[in-house]
Amino acid sequence: MDIRVTEADVVVVGGGSAGSTAAVEAQQRLPRGRVVLLEKAHIKRSGAIAIGMDGLNNAIIPGHATPEQYVKEITVANDGIVNQRAVYEYARNSFAMIQELDSWGVKFQKTRSGDFDVKKVHHNGSYVLPMPEGYDLKKILTRMVKRAGVKVVNRVMATRILVTDGRVAGVIGFDTREGHIEIIKARAVILCCGASGRLGLPASGYLHGTYENPSNAGDGYSMAYHAGAELSGIECFQVNPLIKDYNGPACAYVTGPLGGHTVNARGHRFIESDYWSGQMMLEFYRELHSANGPVYLKLTHLAPETITEVERVLHQTERPSRGRFHEGRGHSYASDLVEMHISEIGLCSGHSASGVWVNEKGETTVPGLYAAGDMACVPHNYLLGALTYGKICAQSALDYLERAPAVEPLAAAVDAERERILAPLSRRSGVAPHQYEYKVRRLVNDYLQPPKTGNKMTLGLEYFLRAKEELEEVTAESPHELMRVMECHFIRDCAEMAARASLYRTESRWGLYHYRLDYPEMDDRSWFTHVNLKKDERGEMVAFKRPVEPYLFPINDGERAAYHRLRIPAEEQRASA
Ligand SMILES: Cc1cc2nc3c(=O)[nH]c(=O)nc-3n(C[C@H](O)[C@H](O)[C@H](O)COP(=O)(O)OP(=O)(O)OC[C@H]3O[C@@H](n4cnc5c(N)ncnc54)[C@H](O)[C@@H]3O)c2cc1C
Numbered sequence: 001m002d003i004r005v006t007e008a009d010v011v012v013v014g015g016g017s018a019g020s021t022a023a024v025e026a027q028q029r030l031p032r033g034r035v036v037l038l039e040k041a042h043i044k045r046s047g048a049i050a051i052g053m054d055g056l057n058n059a060i061i062p063g064h065a066t067p068e069q070y071v072k073e074i075t076v077a078n079d080g081i082v083n084q085r086a087v088y089e090y091a092r093n094s095f096a097m098i099q100e101l102d103s104w105g106v107k108f109q110k111t112r113s114g115d116f117d118v119k120k121v122h123h124n125g126s127y128v129l130p131m132p133e134g135y136d137l138k139k140i141l142t143r144m145v146k147r148a149g150v151k152v153v154n155r156v157m158a159t160r161i162l163v164t165d166g167r168v169a170g171v172i173g174f175d176t177r178e179g180h181i182e183i184i185k186a187r188a189v190i191l192c193c194g195a196s197g198r199l200g201l202p203a204s205g206y207l208h209g210t211y212e213n214p215s216n217a218g219d220g221y222s223m224a225y226h227a228g229a230e231l232s233g234i235e236c237f238q239v240n241p242l243i244k245d246y247n248g249p250a251c252a253y254v255t256g257p258l259g260g261h262t263v264n265a266r267g268h269r270f271i272e273s274d275y276w277s278g279q280m281m282l283e284f285y286r287e288l289h290s291a292n293g294p295v296y297l298k299l300t301h302l303a304p305e306t307i308t309e310v311e312r313v314l315h316q317t318e319r320p321s322r323g324r325f326h327e328g329r330g331h332s333y334a335s336d337l338v339e340m341h342i343s344e345i346g347l348c349s350g351h352s353a354s355g356v357w358v359n360e361k362g363e364t365t366v367p368g369l370y371a372a373g374d375m376a377c378v379p380h381n382y383l384l385g386a387l388t389y390g391k392i393c394a395q396s397a398l399d400y401l402e403r404a405p406a407v408e409p410l411a412a413a414v415d416a417e418r419e420r421i422l423a424p425l426s427r428r429s430g431v432a433p434h435q436y437e438y439k440v441r442r443l444v445n446d447y448l449q450p451p452k453t454g455n456k457m458t459l460g461l462e463y464f465l466r467a468k469e470e471l472e473e474v475t476a477e478s479p480h481e482l483m484r485v486m487e488c489h490f491i492r493d494c495a496e497m498a499a500r501a502s503l504y505r506t507e508s509r510w511g512l513y514h515y516r517l518d519y520p521e522m523d524d525r526s527w528f529t530h531v532n533l534k535k536d537e538r539g540e541m542v543a544f545k546r547p548v549e550p551y552l553f554p555i556n557d558g559e560r561a562a563y564h565r566l567r568i569p570a571e572e573q574r575a576s577a
Contacts, residue, residue, distance in 0.1 A: 002180035003418070008036040008151075010397050011171050011186045013158045014220065015039035016047020016213070017383055018373030019192035020141035021097070021390035026190075027148040029398050035150050036184050040157035040176060040483065041215050043142050047194060048213045048350075048374070049383065052135035054317040055253050056108075057121075057382040059098060059129035060091050064118040067091035068553050069125050075555055076562050077123070077277045078353055078379045079509050079522065081233065081530060084552045086378045089360035089392060090385050097388045098129070104140050107133040119257035122275045123562055128253050132313045156182050157483050158219070160417045161189055161227035161369060162409040168227070168368030169409040172417050179425075179479035181418050187404045188368050188397035191356065192390060193220030195238070195374040196494040198487070200344030200449060201441040202247055207434060209247050211240050211343040217487040218494035220375035221347060221356065225493060225541075229364040230357040230532045232377040232546065234501035236513045237345045237450065238352040239281050243297070244341035246325045250297045252276075254313050258306050260299045262340070264292040268573040271566045276351060278511030279563045285342060285450075285512050296337035307333045342512075345449055347494055350386065352513055353379035357532055357546070362393035365534075368404060370397050424476035424485045433484035436474045437491060440467050444495050450515045452502055461499040467492050496541060497533055504543035505531050 009030060012023045015037050027035040039046055060070045070091045075082050098116070102108060109117040109130040120126040131137070145152060158173035162183075170185040197212025208214035225231060241262070243250050252262070252274035264270050264287050271283045288295050299307060310333060315323030326332065349355035355377035362370045370393035373386035381389065424433075447460025471489060476482040507523035508516045530546040 003183060004180055005183045005185065006036060007034065008184050008186040009033040009401060010035050010188045010190065010394070011184045012037045012190045012192060013171060014047070014192035014194060015043035015145070015152065016192060016194055016373065016386070017049055017141070018386035018390035020145050021387045022190045022192055022372060022394045023150040024144050024148045025391040025394035026398060027150045029394065036186070037145065037150050037152045038156045038158050038171065038173065038184070039152065039154050042154045043145065043152055045138060046215065047138070048216070049138050050213065051319065052317045053131060053137050053383055054134055054251065054313050055131050056098070056129040056384045057253055058127045058380065058384055059116070059118060060094050060127060061098070061116045061118050061129065062095060063115070065125045065127055070127065071553050072555060072559065073122055073124050074380050075551070076559055077275070079278070080528060080555070080560060081353070081509070081548060082379055083359070083549055085360040085549065086358060088552055090378060090381060090388050093392065094384050094388045097384060097391065101387070104144055106137055106140055107131060121253050121256045123273045128257065130254070130257070130313070132317060135317045153182070157486060158223065159421055159486050161223050162413055163227050163366065164407050164410050166228070166367065167404065167407050168366060169407045172414060174421050174479065174482065176479050176483040179482070181421065183409065183414060185409060187407055188370065188400055190370040190372060190393045190397055191220045191224060191375060192371070192373045192386070193223070193375050195346055195348035195350065196221050197346050197348070198437070198491055199346050199441065199494050199498065200444050201438070202344045203341065204245065204247060207437055207441070210346070211242055211247060211249070212346050212348065216374070218347065218490045219487070220371065221497065222490040222493040224356040224364060224369065224371060225497070225533070225535060227366050227369055228535060229366045229369055230534045230546070231497060232355065232357040232530050232532045233353040233379070234347060234497045234533055235505045235531060236278070236353040236510045237498065238348040238354070239345055239450065239512055240276065240343040240351060241281070241284055241340050242343050244294070244339040246322060247343070248319050248322055250338065250340050251314055255297065255299060255310055258310055259302050260297060260310065263296050263298045263337070265294055265296070266292055267298070267575040268292070270568055270573055272568055273566055277563050278352070278513035279566055280511065281342065281513065282511035282515060283567050288342065295340045297340055298337055299333040300335060300337065302333070304334065345444065347498065348374045349377050349379055350374035350382050351380070353377065353510070361396040362389055363396055368400060421482065421486065424474055424482060427473070427475040430473040430475040431470070433474055433476065433481060433488050436470065436488050437484070440464070440488070440492055440495055444498070448495070448498055448502065450512050452514070452516045454503060454516070454518050457499050457503050461496065461503065464492060464496045464499060500541055500543050501531050501533055
């Protein structure tokens with residue numbers, strides 16, 4: 001099998017939201033530099049915003065909100081476990097990103113006077129900026145990547161970061177169509193590989209029918225781990241509300257500002273705010289599993305023109321198949337409640353808080369390695385966070401290049417990885433990757449899905465360790481299948497991380513995200529701390545505490561408990577008209 005070697009200054013892995021802005025920024029700042037963008041799909045339609053996006057969930061627009069308010073809101077939403085500096089850096093820089101997107105032609109909803117038309121969905125402040133015409137966002141990003149002159153390599157999947165003397169020396173992977181090995185030598189790598197979206201198995205049973213973009217299989221989490229980086233908050237799972245059987249979001253962010261909301265089977269509103277947080281998910285879960293379940297999205301009370309607007313945004317911008325789904329069932333928003341459910345579990349900082357540990361510069365704990373977007377631990381960062389941190393990482397990577405020593409990939413590391421990648425092609429018999437993946441993800445559902453217990457997770461961990469050996473039996477007949485096998489490695493790694501971090505934190509926190517039946521209370525005395533994971537000197541996965549840095553913006557006791565008071569008491573619940 002061929003090996004292709006490219007020399008670069010900066011490599012960006014993953015050409016979705018964060019990867020696009022990282023590559024544009026790096027290339028614009030280094031006009032004669034060699035910026036390479038690796039994407040295992042095709043950047044034209046890759047990542048979570050492939051089809052479009054109908055709004056920014058966390059826009060901090062002057063006159064509507066301040067960075068300080070936002071940092072406080074996220075601190076409270078995340079039960080206090082945040083690195084406020086990293087959240088603040090996003091908050092400080094995000095408006096400039098909006099203005100840049102505006103200048104690139106991204107269409108945001110504006111008022112008649114030309115102001116950004118911000119809506120309130122969060123518990124306290126107003127941060128949601130609708131993009132009813134956001135269907136061409138990915139096309140615009142791709143155009144900017146090309147215009148900047150970035151070298152884009154589509155259909156190449158990165159599998160390992162090459163590290164020499166503790167510093168980044170490049171990336172290795174392979175072409176998923178032709179099968180050759182790709183090595184990109186570079187002193188700085190920015191990982192932008194999205195969430196770990198293929199961890200739990202969706203209720204439909206389809207491997208790729210996930211809430212998250214299914215090409216994000218936890219690649220970035222696993223690659224960062226094997227490079228020696230710390231990961232954080234892995235026990236804070238992502239669980240989302242979604243439309244039952246459709247597996248897409250109900251989009252409280254779109255419907256909320258227009259008057260839509262969640263109700264139980266009695267038609268009663270039972271939570272005050274539909275903003276996604278672990279506590280909101282716990283109330284949702286409890287209602288779903290009570291005599292008042294199931295849970296519905298209620299739009300029936302809205303005026304016909306408002307319903308037309310909801311349909312226009314939800315069925316055209318982000319999820320064209322959603323309109324067909326409702327039509328197929330003979331349901332309409334005007335006369336029917338939309339049944340909702342909860343998603344499979346995943347790891348994602350964008351919606352929750354689990355990711356590779358980064359500071360306010362996007363630096364991981366490995367020199368030369370940066371991470372942005374859903375895989376980097378800046379809680380509740382969403383789309384604008386990915387775009388903003390892509391830029392921040394590019395700036396930090398270029399600063400690093402000015403002081404970083406020359407470094408070469410180690411031949412032994414390249415040989416070992418080449419052998420690992422190609423091994424499944426030479427196995428004559430064994431297990432197909434989809435069978436292996438199904439098994440591991442079913443075990444994830446059986447043993448890790450909250451509510452969690454120590455007994456179940458201990459058993460789960462045993463199975464995930466056994467599954468490590470079983471990887472030696474997985475076969476591939478083509479480069480495409482080889483990609484699936486490598487994804488099996490990533491998925492299994494993430495399952496082990498999820499079990500270990502969850503076992504380590506012996507309390508409950510973040511509502512449903514880390515709800516342990518054996519430790520049902522939040523215990524600030526012992527657990528007001530980050531739980532980080534890393535590979536130790538013996539190559540073992542270890543969990544440890546990393547203290548929460550002193551806050552930039554202190555939170556008083558009243559504010560801290562705000563997200564714990566979401567439930568509307570039964571006696572105050574009323575059927576909404
Ligand atoms: C259903 C859904 C609805 C959402 N709605 C909203 C919303 O309304 N508002 C909002 O603000 N946010 C929303 N978000 C969140 C937002 O879309 C994400 O936070 C953001 O797009 C994440 O960007 P990213 O760059 O981290 O990941 P992505 O944009 O997903 O990019 C990751 C890229 O990495 C590539 N990749 C992965 N592994 C490898 C590898 N090994 N080698 C090479 N390439 C690789 C993937 O193919 C992909 O292109 C939503 C997310 C989802 C899933």
